[in-house]
Amino acid sequence: MTTKQNLYHSKPAQWAVYGLFFAAIALIPVFVTDGFLLNQFAVYGIYGMLALSISLCWGFGGILNLGQGIAFGLAAYGMAMTMQMQSQDPDSNPIPPFMLNNSLEHLPWFWQPFWSTGGGILLALVVPTLFYVVFGTLMFRARVSGPFFAIMSLAMLSAFATLILDMQPYTNGANGISPPAPLSLFGTDLDPYGTTAYWIVCGGLVAVTVGAKLLTQSKFGLVVQALRGDPERVRFLGYNVALYETCIYAISGFIAALAGCLWVMLIQYVSPAQLDTTFSIGMVIWAGIGGRLSLLGAILGAFLIQGGQSYLGDQFLATWLLMLGAFFIVVVRFLPKGLAGLLEMILGSIARQPAKHARPEPAGLPAAGE
Amino acid sequence: MGVLEIRDLHKSFGGTKVINGFSLEVTELTLCCLVGPNGAGKTTTMDLITGRQKPTSGTITLRGDNITALSEHEIAQRGIGRKFQVPAVFRELSVRQNFEVAYSREVNPFRNMLRRRPPGFSAKLDEVVSLTGLKDRLDVEAGFLSHGETQWLEIGMVLMQNPAILLLDEPVAGMTEAEIEKTIVFLNRLKRTNTLIVVEHDMGFVRQIADVVTVMHMGAFLAHGKLSEIEADPRVREVYLGEPEV
Numbered sequence: 250m251t252t253k254q255n256l257y258h259s260k261p262a263q264w265a266v267y268g269l270f271f272a273a274i275a276l277i278p279v280f281v282t283d284g285f286l287l288n289q290f291a292v293y294g295i296y297g298m299l300a301l302s303i304s305l306c307w308g309f310g311g312i313l314n315l316g317q318g319i320a321f322g323l324a325a326y327g328m329a330m331t332m333q334m335q336s337q338d339p340d341s342n343p344i345p346p347f348m349l350n351n352s353l354e355h356l357p358w359f360w361q362p363f364w365s366t367g368g369g370i371l372l373a374l375v376v377p378t379l380f381y382v383v384f385g386t387l388m389f390r391a392r393v394s395g396p397f398f399a400i401m402s403l404a405m406l407s408a409f410a411t412l413i414l415d416m417q418p419y420t421n422g423a424n425g426i427s428p429p430a431p432l433s434l435f436g437t438d439l440d441p442y443g444t445t446a447y448w449i450v451c452g453g454l455v456a457v458t459v460g461a462k463l464l465t466q467s468k469f470g471l472v473v474q475a476l477r478g479d480p481e482r483v484r485f486l487g488y489n490v491a492l493y494e495t496c497i498y499a500i501s502g503f504i505a506a507l508a509g510c511l512w513v514m515l516i517q518y519v520s521p522a523q524l525d526t527t528f529s530i531g532m533v534i535w536a537g538i539g540g541r542l543s544l545l546g547a548i549l550g551a552f553l554i555q556g557g558q559s560y561l562g563d564q565f566l567a568t569w570l571l572m573l574g575a576f577f578i579v580v581v582r583f584l585p586k587g588l589a590g591l592l593e594m595i596l597g598s599i600a601r602q603p604a605k606h607a608r609p610e611p612a613g614l615p616a617a618g619e
Numbered sequence: 620m621g622v623l624e625i626r627d628l629h630k631s632f633g634g635t636k637v638i639n640g641f642s643l644e645v646t647e648l649t650l651c652c653l654v655g656p657n658g659a660g661k662t663t664t665m666d667l668i669t670g671r672q673k674p675t676s677g678t679i680t681l682r683g684d685n686i687t688a689l690s691e692h693e694i695a696q697r698g699i700g701r702k703f704q705v706p707a708v709f710r711e712l713s714v715r716q717n718f719e720v721a722y723s724r725e726v727n728p729f730r731n732m733l734r735r736r737p738p739g740f741s742a743k744l745d746e747v748v749s750l751t752g753l754k755d756r757l758d759v760e761a762g763f764l765s766h767g768e769t770q771w772l773e774i775g776m777v778l779m780q781n782p783a784i785l786l787l788d789e790p791v792a793g794m795t796e797a798e799i800e801k802t803i804v805f806l807n808r809l810k811r812t813n814t815l816i817v818v819e820h821d822m823g824f825v826r827q828i829a830d831v832v833t834v835m836h837m838g839a840f841l842a843h844g845k846l847s848e849i850e851a852d853p854r855v856r857e858v859y860l861g862e863p864e865v
Contacts, residue, residue, distance in 0.1 A: 467731060482703075489692045496728045496729075
């Protein structure tokens, strides 16, 4: 049986769809002038980045990570601390108000580096990534995998959430940190409802998507996909499997950390809710429904579910969760590769049809860019 | 001097001695068949050589280097390739991608991030494809291959690694007669350029490929030599062949 190549697997077609997607999200500020709506779209972009990060480690690397909130939350705290310190003055007012309420007389040592905006943002990105490197190395060297890793990541997430809740004087506990002013970069305030903030998020999403796509097409990406299926075989071919797993896990953590920073830039708030287990499991559901083996599929899955949550959730309240659950079950049972897998199947059956049309059928292509 | 030397290897699982003072020396460019009845410890020996299991005591040296304490990927990098008893290929990847992964000259993840296809791959792929006859199947997902083709793919993958020594664990298990014939021709060609250790049950197959035969019994070395010598050995007849072969 000879088959034409499935358009879904054609690299030029994939890049064309990515290009369409980037153009679509870049055009949003032209049509949307309402600041609140623009801010909400930017937040969807953050969710897209999180879903992409899950797609990298779960979809491509086979590492089911239910604790992605660790990187997202820690980075969000780092960013909130940076923004909080921008409102403090080293001489007249060095201690944030909530610490004074908790009768702290000195700024804790680990808050000191956040006086510097650049240093603070750097720490917000580096600390979670380093944690992923250490935690990943410990887990993957011991060959913890599959559901066992999922449980460990979930437990670690809960541990961090509890720690932050308990350290009330340093983190303001359940109330979280709400910096009084927007992020100030290079002397100008970055209005979270303005187009600049949207562009920053949009640029971040495009950058991590292109980076992740190139990564999956590299030799590294191929080895990672191979070890998803059979880590033992990869090991006997001479690759250090634990190192590869740690790499893809840490890269996915870095993307989630970037998402955490940008999220606080948009929302100006962080609390232990960002390390809530339901939020992290939600990310896995976005990627699962959209298609964990497709980076773009995962991003669109996040848009779809969070969009549905915003609009249908208000209408149906608790029933929305039941609808989401039922939808998830249907996808897991009938579409293990998610909605992107459905597109792959449709394009595959088009490719298998006898060539009635002389020209290639582009019908399925625009559907993916929507 | 032997390219691979095993000295006084012991392995026990919770008090049960599986390998009991086994020694072996494999000469460069020979095909050595490792035979023995079920439970003789053949596959465990393979596991010990490739680092999947660690011996209780004893040493394994490759070209004079002690590799006993190394982990699987380090041993593989030093040039020991292994084909598993149950074919292990990446079923979700295409045949070509399977070969790409197997071409493991560069194993550093960071360098591999910046690279799509390593230099020298195409030439090696052509060579291995012409040996294994998978030319028309390169773009097929490995999960769709027949059982025989999967065996060939895995042998091809081990060859892509460019190993100094190939360990093949029951390479013809589940193959059709025609495929076995093809494998015999292939192995006889391969032993001119590679050193091979083949674990095998089928004495008919062993007769057609082996330069030397090592017999294991109860985890220990029993006999070593040409097949005709082995078959004449009364101890071997007793434990393995069971009855005199005609």
